[in-house]
Amino acid sequence: MRFDLQTLRAMLAGDRHADRVVPPTGFTAQLTVFASGAMAFLAVFALALSLASGRLAEAWGDELARTATIRIVAPEDQRAIQTTAALEVLSTTPGIASARALTDAEQQALLAPWFGQDLPLDTLPVPRLIEIIAADQGFDATGLRLRLAAEVPGAILDDHVRWREPLVSAANRLRLLGWTAALLILGAVAAMVTLAANAALAANAQVVAVLRLVGATDRYIAQAFVRRFTLRAFAGSAAGVVIGLIAVWFMPSGGDTPSFLTGIGFQGTGWLVPLLLPFISALVALLATAYAAGRALRTLT
Amino acid sequence: MIELENVAYSYGGGELLSDISVKLAPGSFHFLTGPSGAGKTTLLKLCYGALLPTSGHVRLFEADVRTLERDDIAMIRRKVGVVHQDVQFLDHLPVRDNVALPLTVSGRHAEAAGDDLGELMAWVGLTNRAEALPPELSGGERQRAALARAVIMSPDVVLADEPTGNVDWEMSQRLLKLLVELNRMGKTVLIATHDLSLIRAAKAQVQARVLRISNRRVQLAGADL
């Protein structure tokens, strides 16, 4: 079947008479609606996963890339001197936006979850921490390490790269998988609609023969089927998307911290992305039925 | 209008029709007869592009069927009204919508036909069966509905395959009268039938030529009919 704007317009406008020439098929209709609904529901989750892992990858990549820590591990009497020396080095290192030593109170707060509130910090050999925030262009970690080794023997630079990179690439991989799943789901919709359309055409061979006899063109016959399946796929996916969105909405949220399981969901304009699904599945159904009908009508005489 | 030139048609192994040359001139009235299985239905199908000849030429409205696209065939179906031997309808639609179906598929709607449709239903005597579903019709009613459907587009040619196959004598006379009337309105008519009494009855009303298929060929039957 040739497909162009005129066909599309006629299809959207609808033709009460043309619709009626193909008998209503209760069961396949319901199956098509149900299957596209289920697919859309799954697609909502695939999209939620993709968008969430995307956000996570960005957050980790961005924030962690710009922070680093220096630990000053030195005997009690050396600690303050070495801390000052390290800050000195940092102040002359290009690419560092700010650096400051954490106060005793801050260190206490960091350790509190593990050792309780009344930890006597001054009697323990707890290293002093220096928090570094890099400028946008970042700094040369290897160079900094060499300088620190020469000037501040007790300083250890931890730029988070070691544990950050696998997390970021895992999140990126997850995002890719999510998109792949969404694409596969659309493919499944296309396959399902093609099968259903073929079944409908075969079941209606007599209808097709009668329409042929009275001078219906292939395009006219195909359109009656195409319109039907397109509308069914649209209705089914719309329902599936709504249910999927409600399910995502009620997923427990982890507050502001981007953690993995609690972060699956949509944010801001992300909520609009799944709303495209019914239109995309309608388009997929339209193309699949047009293809199936075109092929079937060429062989059916 | 419809012209067959040295047409042969075979299926599988056997040749069913060979060296057939027939010309249906505008406004002519033809019968096609011959024993059961002789190829009457096949010849009719060649005449509206449902089958392609194995060899020779079939010309429909001056165009060789072999050069026609699928859409062209669809357009020709709108100019040729066909009554099938085994009449088929859309069983989920009432008779009146089935009769109006050629209008529907060509983008004109039954509403537009309005009075014409009512007149046509009355002409074939189906006014009070208009809302019935096709499976509820008797054999004769089906054939009359098929005839109404075949002529609603006011086609140039009407091809009828055993239009009186399922009906009693009286009804066959009524159907014949409808076909003769169509011919008087200028339509080209071809009726395939093995009912010789029908042919005799027609000859009293209209100038009809009788083609007989025997031994795979078509001959013009003499005045003995």
Ligand SMILES: Nc1ncnc2c1ncn2[C@@H]1O[C@H](COP(=O)(O)OP(=O)(O)OP(=O)(O)O)[C@@H](O)[C@H]1O
């Ligand atoms: N495609 C085909 N495959 C097999 N056999 C065929 C095919 N087409 C026609 N035939 C055979 O050709 C013969 C003629 O068929 P056709 O329907 O044209 O006969 P007919 O003259 O209309 O007979 P009837 O008076 O019984 O309607 C039949 O024996 C039929 O079985």
Ligand SMILES: [Mg+2]
């Ligand atoms: Mg026959």
